[in-house]
Amino acid sequence: MAIQAAVFTELAKHGYGRLSIEAVARRAGVGKTAIYRRWSSKLQMVVEVVSAAAVKVMPVPDTGTLSGDIRELLDAGAQAMRHPLASQIVPDLLAEAARNPDIAETLENALRETQQGLSAVMVKNAVERGDLPADTDAELAFDMVFGPLYWRVAVTRRPASDDYLDSLAEGATAALIAAHGPAAPPGGQEAAG
C-alpha cells in the first residue's frame, strides 16, 4: 500500500508531531478522502500502520552459548536500527509515547512481541544450560542487552561496529552472570534501602 510507505517516509522526515494527513496523501498520490475513509484520525492511522509493520518477528537465538545468543540478539537489533527509516521513526514515536498513551501501548506491544520474548527464552535456555543462575531476572537481562545498544546507536549516535558488538555481548554476558537480582553479592558495602 502506497499510503503505508508514505506514512513511514513522512514520519521519518517530519516526525509524528508534524506529520500531516495532507502530506501523506500528497506523497502517496491519493486523495485525503481515501485516507479518511480508512482511518478517522492521524493517530489511528499511524498506530495501525506502525502496528502492522512492527510484527516482523526475528528468530529465537540458539547458538548453544549465552554470549553467542546475546551476540545474535545484538546483531539483529543493530541491523534493525541501521535501517534509516527505523532509526528516525523509532526515537520519534518513543518521544511521542511520553504524551500519547495509544502510541505508548503500540510500542510496548511491539517490543513485547519481538525482543522481550526472545530475551526471556534466551534466559530460560541459559538457565537450563547452567550458564545462568535460576533466579536471573529476565527483565534485567533484557535491559542489559538492548540498553547499551540503543543508547549507543540512538542516543550517542556512534557506530556499532562488529568489534563493539562483540565487546557488548561479552560485557552483557558477564553482567547477567553477576547480577542475579536482589541477592547481596560478596564484598560490597550495602546500603539497606
Next chain:
Amino acid sequence: MAIQAAVFTELAKHGYGRLSIEAVARRAGVGKTAIYRRWSSKLQMVVEVVSAAAVKVMPVPDTGTLSGDIRELLDAGAQAMRHPLASQIVPDLLAEAARNPDIAETLENALRETQQGLSAVMVKNAVERGDLPADTDAELAFDMVFGPLYWRVAVTRRPASDDYLDSLAEGATAALIAAHGPAAPPGGQEAAG
C-alpha cells in the same frame, strides 16, 4: 527568565515539532516581539535555552569502589530522568536530533560535558585502583552504565527502583571487568569478522 520556563513547558507538552513561538510567548506572558528580539528562530531559541540549562554538572563519583561509583552515576542519572520535564524533553530532542544537526550537536555537547567525562574519570580511577584492566574502553563503560538505565526509563518506561539500580550497578561492574575491548576471552567460539 519566564521565557525559558515556558520553552521547557511547551517542549514537554507538545514536543519540538509542535512548539510554537506564539504558545511560548503566551505562556511566558510576553509579546512575540520580546522573543524575536532575542532569537531569530524557534531552532535558535530552543538550542540556546537547552544549552544554558544543560550545563548543570553533577559531582564526580568517588566512593572508593568501582561498583560504588557506578551506583552513584546511575542514581544521578535516574534522578535526572525522574524529573517530569526531562523525561519528556530529552527523548523528544533526541528524536529531533536525528533530523536537525544543530540540536544533535547541542545534545552531544551536553552529554559530553556532563556524563561522559564523569564516566571517563571513573574508569581512570578504577584502573589506577586496579579494579579494571588498563585497556578498559571508557566509551564502552559509558554505554554499559547509562544504556540500560536510559533504555529502562525512557524506552520501556518501567520504574528504576533502588533495588533495580543495585542490580544494574552490579551487572555493569561485572561487564566492565569482563569486556576489555577487542581481546578474545577464553572459551567462546569466535566468528572472525
Next chain:
DNA sequence: AAAGGACAGAACGCAACCGTTTCGTCCTGC
C-alpha cells in the same frame, strides 16, 4: 520634567492544514 528604550498586546497578510463536501472519472458487476 523630558526623552528614549523595552515592553505587552493587538492586528496585519500569508501560508499550511484541518475535516468535510462536491464533482467528474474510472472500474466493476449485473
Next chain:
DNA sequence: GCAGGACGAAACGGTTGCGTTCTGTCCTTT
C-alpha cells in the same frame, strides 16, 4: 450499457502559526 462504488482532485470555511508592524504604557536615564 447502466448503476453503484471507490477514487483523485479541488474547494469549502475554520483554525493555527508565521514574521512583521503599530500603538500605548511603563521604566530608566539624564
